[in-house]
Amino acid sequence: MPGSKWKPGQSGNPSGRPKGTGKFEKLREDIAVHVPEIIDMLAQQAKGGDVAAARLLLERVYPAMKPVEATQPIDMPEGTLTERGNAVLAAIGAGELAPAQGAALVAAIGALARVVEVDELAARVAALEDKHARS
Structure with missing residues (x-):
């Protein structure tokens, strides 16, 4: 773009905001100290019959099982x-x-x-x- 202060591909703020200083990072840090207690509480709820708590814990610990299809040979004719x-x-x-x-x-x-x-x-x-x- 003629007369532009910056060349294409050049940042106007090369230093930028340091990584990990945003709102979400702060929220993660605030929550992180409580994670062990939260997990313990969810485990107790799951043991008490709370299906939602059990599901949340299991989904995070064990990956979903994917169906596996057995191979099946078929007669494939030569031709078109x-x-x-x-x-x-x-x-x-x-x-x-x-x-x-x-x-x-x-x-x-x-x-x-x-x-x-x-x-x-x-x-x-x-x-x-x-x-x-x-x-």
Whole structure:
């Protein structure tokens, strides 16, 4: 910007406010001294049947368990991507493959189709450029 006092990427206040001096940092420091008591109180409440307290403690201590799907081999025919997609859909319909796994496979086939398309377009452009260079 012409006539600007500062150059692009240059801070008007390079020193700035020191880290850890904001309102939230002060609040964290004030609360930190009470954390052990708060945890003890939550634990007592959880032991007394307070489900919300138990949930809060457990969510902070133990990460949420993620579902794990077992791998499932399927017969994937050699051939076109359409034939492979149809094989996935047939496996889902026959109950051989979970719908979520089938959706992931169909998405992967779609991504592969885009990669093949880009490769084919690149080859066609290269051939056209080669033909144009020879003429």
